[in-house]
Amino acid sequence: MVNEALYPLMLLSISALAVPVVSRVGESFKFPKLRDFFSAAVLFLALFTTFSLTSLTPISYRVEVFGGPYGVELYVSTMSVYISVISLTMLSLVAFYSIKYMEADNGLDRYYTLLLTLATGIVGVTFSGDFFTLYVFWELICISSYTLVSFQKYRWQAVEGGIKYLLMSTVGSLIALYGLSLLYGVAGTLNFSALATIISQSQHAVPNMTLYAIVVMIVVGFGVSAAVVPFHSWIPDAYVGAPNCVASLSTVVLKVAAFNIVRGLITVFSPLSFDYGLILICLGILSMTLGNFFAIMQRDIRRLLAFSSVSNMGYIFAGLGVGAYVINHYGSQATYAFEVAMVGVFLHMLNHVFGKGLLFMAVGNLSQPTKSYSISKLEGIGRKMPMTGLSASVGLLGLGGVPPLSGFWSKLFIISGAASVIVDPVLAVTLAFLVFNSVFDAAYYIWVFQRIMFKPVADESRPVTEVSAFMWTPILLLACLLIVVTIRLDFFVTFVQVALRSLFGG
């Protein structure tokens, strides 16, 4: 009997190996798109398989080769299911979008193999029960996404963005791995649940400096891949180099990196006894503010979206920091504020993945007639492409945090977490920055929105028509999803709360 936790992993990894075979079969039947439909179908199937694990959680699967209980472990909590369902939704829609968008490229069997290995890595990272399994699957994600970013290697932008991304992110992951090796030396295990008890018991036996050094290494290491500000310089180049469908996948990779940090910090180094909230708050404030300031200076819409990703990762880090800071300084009386901030963080992950993924695909559609990504060339095109324009407006307004849409609510959760203890100077400053940046965000998103939708078209001579249905359906679905999240916010908040508790359970 195979453990349930292995179903999505085995499905995805075996299909990844099967894609070249399917590709050959499709070519022999004069239907080369067979592999495209195959991969999209596999990703949808994996999405449902993962979602069906919700009722079975927590699932634990141990490979007891070395050292019994401290060996390799897969552990599926509700939070793992939450993150992997978000990611797989995005991945399957991107696979569907690529059927048409990547049509003209060659070597597509490799493209779909990489897409499936990326999915395997994401599911593996969220399902892992110890740090080393997490690291191995994390490298699987990284290698797939480096290759996907520089997939169109005949373009110099792809090569330049890809190698910058590769070297920065690899060094980051290695720094995190160094932290993990030190952690192994301190605790003698890398299993999350075992580490949590060992660290809390041995806190006075081990010098605090070592433990804080490990915390900093984990934050910095995964922070490079999460594109927080001192380490963000790869992200605009990589997004310009990548095909648009891959750029919308990269938002998923950012969230998984942030999830690794949450796993490491909240589960292992309990915020009750470690005071790292301030580090995260500083990183968050820096990313929000600088990300927004760089974003308004850009002329290329992909770079604008990339810097806006930096600022959105800033909200996520600030929310994490607020949660950790509040619970460290005000103890159990601040549990409510902690929970509000963390719910905000995880809802914002969902909103940002769907919103930014939508926008990158929509930009891919909008740029089809002019083949240009500069914002001035895209003016007014949204009206000529009703489906894409409509979905893009939902994405733009949602990410900008315009009130009825879901982006507003997740930011509000983070802000109200920071506002809960207003007398504290650190939280007051954070609150000021959060409010300032939310307004700033809304301002430039509305500005982009009106330029794309309402300005007169720059070049009337060129005929502009709506793109193929393969390319607007996934975007429209994502826009509908964002609206569903807004309407059924109570359901999602409850789900995230349950998932949060599962994070502490193991």
Place this chain on the structure above:
Amino acid sequence: MMYNILVVFTFLLISISIYCVTTKKNIIKTVIGVEVLTSSINLNFVIMGAHDEYVDALAQSFAIISIAVGASVAALALAMVINVYRHYGKVDWDALRRLKW
């Protein structure tokens, strides 16, 4: 006591390789720096698993898997360096400054 010396030694190796990664102008030298970084971290894992009476097999299996992962990253990095050379005619960080705005 000996383990402490070894840990300090790997820390020095890691510092040297990070210095190499951050300052070298040639991309191949940067990739070499990344390789030294990988190896020194693997060394650190093995040291962390070494005790006076016995050796921790888990730490060594971590190191072996990490070597495999590092090798694939290095292969990918060098493949990209070849592509950089095809597009830019040299392997130099100064050449890779075309992406702006």
